[in-house]
Amino acid sequence: MTTLTAEHETVLVEDRTLAPRPTLAETLSQTVSMAWRSTKKMRRNPEQFFDVTIQPLLFTAMFAYIFGGAISGSVADYLPVIIPGILAQTALTACMATGIQLREDMDKGVFDRFKSLPIARIAPLAGPALADLLRYGTAATLTILVGLAMGYRPGGGVLGVLAGWALTIVAGWSLAWIFTYLGTIARSAQAVQGISMMIMFPLTFLSNAFVPESTLPGWLQAFVKVNPVSHVVSAVRDLINDGNVTGEVAWALLGCAVVVAIFAPLAVRSYARKM
């Protein structure tokens, strides 16, 4: 530790101008900085990518070969059904990890620093969510590639596939706010994991992701119809298989927007109040 030199001028209070709250531009810049931190972290802990690499590979192949014949008569006929389903499922598992990792992160000392800095309270939450787009992108890309390798030939063409891919990522990012909120209220990462599982399983399996909803009992169909995951799956199917921008796409986007509008403010409020 060297002694200070004269160039370190005296600290004055009077020459400071204090802002009562961060501006939108500052909030965005801080979010990007926090996202940068998350990508650094991902690069140094590559195991964070296990769930978005191994799961799409495994589940796509497994589900297609096991259920293909039973549900659609053949694996090839099942692929247009299952690929969008797996896309939605992996997006959901990936964003579950967003909440768990946030919880883990919040227990670390550096979050004290973030809290003590004059930065927007949403930045430490939105930053990781932004960086996690990489994870959703990886999951979606791999699922589609495995499908193609298994003989899936999407009718929507390149544009349709790209649109479905993009919608998956948007949906993942939006639903991640549910788990981010859980991350800010739960006591431990394990608790987030437990609660997330309880949310994720009904949302994915009580949807049209793996089976046509017409085969389900009436009462279950009622839930499946309002499940936002069903809308995302239908929308992705419409885009990838037919290249059509249907009403389902609008519903899916609306559902995502509603989730963000509810859970993002809840998460920020609970984060700002805690600790």
Place this chain on the structure above:
Amino acid sequence: MTALPSSLAPTALADTDLAGTDLAVTATGLVKTFGSHRAVDGVDLEVRRGEVFGVLGPNGAGKTTMIRMLATLLPIDGGTASVFGVDVREQPHMVRQLVGVTGQYASVDENLTGRENLWLFGRLQGLRSARARATADDLLERFGLTEAADRQISTFSGGMRRRLDLAASLISRPPLIFLDEPTTGLDPRTRGQMWDTIRDLVREGSTVLLTTQYLDEADQLADRIAVIDRGLKVAEGTPDELKTSVGSSSLQLRMSNEADTAAALEVVRRVLGEEPVLTPEHGGLNASLSDANQAADVLIALRQSGLSIAAATVQKPTLDEVFLAITGHGTDEDTTTPDLTPEATR
């Protein structure tokens, strides 16, 4: 670095009516409760600009809780607090622009290198990328971390982490710096370096509010000290005032023959004109001295009375004694810290 980025809305502090105040921190009746436990139970605090204010107390006294409330890290349950006249509860964002916080546990990112950490904190506080890099380089050099700058924090020693943590608190050159037990767990050499750094900060015009468990640290650094016990402020004053209240040093005696204790007590009282305290060990007693040379008078008087001693030690007052004198109970009562000397910790 002279000012915060111009993009911030211009609420010049000089314009507010409290800018003229010579107080960096004002707290009145500060309260924090955790369930039924009142961790901070109505503390008043006034820290003047440009001073080092020490908050002294044992583990669990409420020091950290108090600092965390003042630094906007914990909600204030009762009372009011302001930093340079800015209300902590009403304007947390403004207060955060005025303070730097270095906690007991290094609040830096384990996954990043030292340089990346400082760059990130600079960026978050509105510095442009190049400026953030330059500031990071400056601070790394100033804290002797240049060589380790590109290593991940997980490879840093405790002292290096603490230095980096302090460096991170200085990026925006905050006029008020909170240091929560800045030297707990550091070896004596690193401890001395940390003290030098804190003195330098004050020379630059910063105000420092530090907490510590060590009387010598408060003695070395602080202009004024508040003693906190069980969430209450039990004493306040300059280090000299505080020490005078317990005597400049203390004489610890142990009699060879336990039966002599009562007689020895009488002798000590006669020589010092003050009541000695019996200590838990057999035949032990403890007397405070206003001058260390009085110890000789006591020993001579004991010899003349034919009382034999097994051991005699003259010690500077320890935190325990300050506590005993001020609160009537030792520091280890109700706490889990059996020994508060720096060498014994960690």
